[in-house]
Amino acid sequence: MSDAVPALFLDVRGVTKRFGDNVVLAGANLEVPRGKVITVLGRSGTGKSVFLKCLAGIVRPDEGMICFDGRQLDADDPKARAEFRRRCSFLFQSNALFDSLTALENVSLPLEQTTDLSAVEVRERSMEALKQLELEAHAERYPSQLSGGMQKRLALARAIVTRPELVLFDEPTAGLDPLRRNAVFEMIVKYQRQFGFTAVIVTHDVAEVLVISDVVALLDGGVMRFAGTPESFAASTDPMVCDFRDSAAALNLSISNLRQNGVSSSLQS
Numbered sequence: 001m002s003d004a005v006p007a008l009f010l011d012v013r014g015v016t017k018r019f020g021d022n023v024v025l026a027g028a029n030l031e032v033p034r035g036k037v038i039t040v041l042g043r044s045g046t047g048k049s050v051f052l053k054c055l056a057g058i059v060r061p062d063e064g065m066i067c068f069d070g071r072q073l074d075a076d077d078p079k080a081r082a083e084f085r086r087r088c089s090f091l092f093q094s095n096a097l098f099d100s101l102t103a104l105e106n107v108s109l110p111l112e113q114t115t116d117l118s119a120v121e122v123r124e125r126s127m128e129a130l131k132q133l134e135l136e137a138h139a140e141r142y143p144s145q146l147s148g149g150m151q152k153r154l155a156l157a158r159a160i161v162t163r164p165e166l167v168l169f170d171e172p173t174a175g176l177d178p179l180r181r182n183a184v185f186e187m188i189v190k191y192q193r194q195f196g197f198t199a200v201i202v203t204h205d206v207a208e209v210l211v212i213s214d215v216v217a218l219l220d221g222g223v224m225r226f227a228g229t230p231e232s233f234a235a236s237t238d239p240m241v242c243d244f245r246d247s248a249a250a251l252n253l254s255i256s257n258l259r260q261n262g263v264s265s266s267l268q269s
Contacts, residue, residue, distance in 0.1 A: 009034035009198050015064035024050045026222030039209045040202045042219035048202035052170050056090045089164035093171040095155040097143040104139040107158045129161040169201040185212050
């Protein structure tokens with residue numbers, strides 16, 4: 001038996017998901033190299049979050065194959081799924097923090113649920129995670145007492161406290177202004193480099209993604225229409241990629257034309 005490390009950390013093939021007559025995923029593929037930042041782009045409502053939840057096992061695909069570290073994940077192999085859950089973490093779009101628990105208690109929860117660490121060890125590791133995210137001074141505060149950016153950092157502290165090898169990020173910058181959005185992406189990259197986990201992010205923030213990602217994929221119509229480097233995404237002439245990538249430029253051109261027409265009309269009158 002070979003001890004060679006699989007080239008792909010996560011290999012997704014032909015994943016399909018339907019909700020009634022609505023086909024959300026129609027055979028989506030994605031290759032995730034180990035130790036990289038992979039971003040899945042797409043318009044709102046294209047199934048990005050459903051795709052991520054299929055990877056996490058929160059939603060069960062109707063068809064397709066998901067392999068983690070060379071081992072297929074399916075309902076017939078509960079040990080493989082349990083191993084995946086032990087080595088993977090999920091950061092929800094809404095942060096999913098427990099309002100009735102302090103910051104320290106929120107971070108401690110995954111360790112209490114998934115490890116055999118003693119109470120002292122749980123507290124030590126949880127405080128270490130809070131310190132790494134510069135939240136140790138707020139350990140006894142509740143999420144409602146923290147700013148939006150601090151809540152996001154708290155959610156990340158909870159996601160990394162188990163020292164996962166794979167972290168899935170569902171729209172981590174949803175609802176944030178540009179400065180906070182940049183701060184969140186910077187935070188993800190900083191700790192991905194520090195801890196070496198593989199990151200899969202779903203978002204629609206094109207400009208930031210081209211800076212932080214090793215691989216960019218575009219989900220549309222239930223399938224991946226593009227997957228490659230940020231450079232190849234930026235240079236692509238594929239009409240679907242261009243339509244999504246250059247939407248801001250198209251808006252700018254449209255507004256400029258409207259303004260010019262408006263000026264012309266006023267001059268003529």
